[in-house]
Amino acid sequence: MSAYKDKDPRIHGIKTKIRVVPNFPKPGIMFQDITTLLLDPQAFRDTIDLFVERYKGKNISVVAGIEARGFIFGPPIALAIGAKFVPLRKPKKLPGEVISEEYVLEYGRDCLQMHVGAVEPGDRALVVDDLIATGGTLCAAMNLLERVGAQVVECACVIELPDLKGRERLHGKPLYVLVESH
Amino acid sequence: MLSLQKLASLSAPLSRRIEFRGRTRAPLPRYLGTPETFAAAAAAANDRRRSVAARANRQLSLSSGMATSFEHSNGVRKGAKAVRDQHMASEGGQDSRLTKIASSIRVIPDFPKPGIMFQDITTLLLNPEAFKDSIDLFVERYREKNISVVAGIEARGFIFGPPIALAIGAKFVPMRKPNKLPGEVISEEYSLEYGTDKMEMHVGAVQPGDRALIVDDLIATGGTLCAAIKLLERVGAEVVECACAIELPELKGRDRLGDKPLFVLISSDI
Numbered sequence A: 001m002s003a004y005k006d007k008d009p010r011i012h013g014i015k016t017k018i019r020v021v022p023n024f025p026k027p028g029i030m031f032q033d034i035t036t037l038l039l040d041p042q043a044f045r046d047t048i049d050l051f052v053e054r055y056k057g058k059n060i061s062v063v064a065g066i067e068a069r070g071f072i073f074g075p076p077i078a079l080a081i082g083a084k085f086v087p088l089r090k091p092k093k094l095p096g097e098v099i100s101e102e103y104v105l106e107y108g109r110d111c112l113q114m115h116v117g118a119v120e121p122g123d124r125a126l127v128v129d130d131l132i133a134t135g136g137t138l139c140a141a142m143n144l145l146e147r148v149g150a151q152v153v154e155c156a157c158v159i160e161l162p163d164l165k166g167r168e169r170l171h172g173k174p175l176y177v178l179v180e181s182h
Numbered sequence B: 001m002l003s004l005q006k007l008a009s010l011s012a013p014l015s016r017r018i019e020f021r022g023r024t025r026a027p028l029p030r031y032l033g034t035p036e037t038f039a040a041a042a043a044a045a046n047d048r049r050r051s052v053a054a055r056a057n058r059q060l061s062l063s064s065g066m067a068t069s070f071e072h073s074n075g076v077r078k079g080a081k082a083v084r085d086q087h088m089a090s091e092g093g094q095d096s097r098l099t100k101i102a103s104s105i106r107v108i109p110d111f112p113k114p115g116i117m118f119q120d121i122t123t124l125l126l127n128p129e130a131f132k133d134s135i136d137l138f139v140e141r142y143r144e145k146n147i148s149v150v151a152g153i154e155a156r157g158f159i160f161g162p163p164i165a166l167a168i169g170a171k172f173v174p175m176r177k178p179n180k181l182p183g184e185v186i187s188e189e190y191s192l193e194y195g196t197d198k199m200e201m202h203v204g205a206v207q208p209g210d211r212a213l214i215v216d217d218l219i220a221t222g223g224t225l226c227a228a229i230k231l232l233e234r235v236g237a238e239v240v241e242c243a244c245a246i247e248l249p250e251l252k253g254r255d256r257l258g259d260k261p262l263f264v265l266i267s268s269d270i
Helices: A009-017 A040-060 A070-081 A135-147 B003-009 B035-049 B062-071 B092-104 B130-142 B157-167 B224-236 B253-257
Strands: A019-022 A028-031 A062-067 A084-090 A098-104 A107-113 A123-132 A151-160 A177-178 B058-060 B108-111 B117-120 B148-155 B171-175 B185-191 B196-200 B212-218 B238-247 B262-268
Touching: A009 A040, A019 B262, A028 B035, A040 A070, A040 A123, A040 A151, A040 A177, A040 B035, A040 B157, A040 B171, A062 A135, A070 A084, A070 A123, A070 B157, A084 A107, A084 B130, A098 A135, A107 A135, A107 B196, A123 A135, A135 A151, A151 B171, B092 B130, B092 B262, B130 B238, B130 B262, B148 B157, B148 B224, B157 B171, B157 B212, B171 B224, B185 B224, B196 B224, B212 B224, B224 B238, B238 B253, B253 B262
Parallel strands: A062 A084, A062 A123, A123 A151, A151 A177, B148 B171, B148 B212, B212 B238, B238 B262
Antiparallel strands: A019 A028, A098 A107, B058 B262, B108 B117, B185 B196
């Protein structure tokens, strides 16, 4: 579901603040740059507010943010709804004991890690990232959370690239995004 | 909520040494689990190691101006009392917030390599009240200082910086490792223990005259913060202050910031 379709007046302001950078990280990719959104305090605040309004009453106990841009949006949401924040990181960044989930990239594989003990059975989790493309990273994140017994309530992203069909890779879990980009 | 003036008077010369963890050069088992179990494990570990090596002191500091209060003279340290949170008398709300924050931070020995006692803030983030308190302490300090930009250093500066920026109405600028930012960047090289690294910022994100706050989770040698200061000054911003949750004063990072003030919540000797 996209708030864009709901025509909240704040969405337009958010969408226009996102900068598209062609041919990054490689030719043919139109990169959705959220750093320009962060330069507009009102638009950044609106972004967070839209998520908070949606999740405030849903008894979310943990917000998991995917390194690194998920660290920008996740913590403000977690703080506003009173949930703990758990960073999901690339290998070898987290200092304590971790569990790992491997996932497939276009070429090769990557790995997402979470601290043991950060999330507990029964935790109701929200997964946050700036953007969903193929859904591989979000899928790995959900797997990590479910492996420790948490319930993934929803995935939340600022931007969706619907042509890449990431939504279908989420094991039927709902996805909430603010803007779509084709 | 305390005004800034009251904060300053409370902190001059507020100095409290709290022992949270034992210190040893020998390899320690990794602490596992949640903060609740960690506190118990830490207490047990302390009991075992009391006779062995120097004690760790963790100090709660509110103001960078109080640097002299926390310096140790020639390694002589006053004996630290072991204090548990629940017995600590608080002077107003400030101390209890800092105590909660300090006790939420987990120390992981020998990460990323032997001999390093890694200050893990992820356990702080698992405590919503303590995390909120840490942000509030920064926001209270900076809300009236006309900060127009908060620069956060990848990646843990991305956790603390944006909530501060949102609360004080400033823009947020990520300072990143090379090749992460998609647009045109300016780069600043800085020294590591072995070799160099580079920090980048988007061209146009920061304007001449912007009043900047730099945020990271921890200051060690100050090399990263120093690179961030340079990047901001190169584009004409004024760096008002650097803000970190934790300082490792023995590494003298504060001295590397030149004339730029540093504000930290917690000062840790380990």
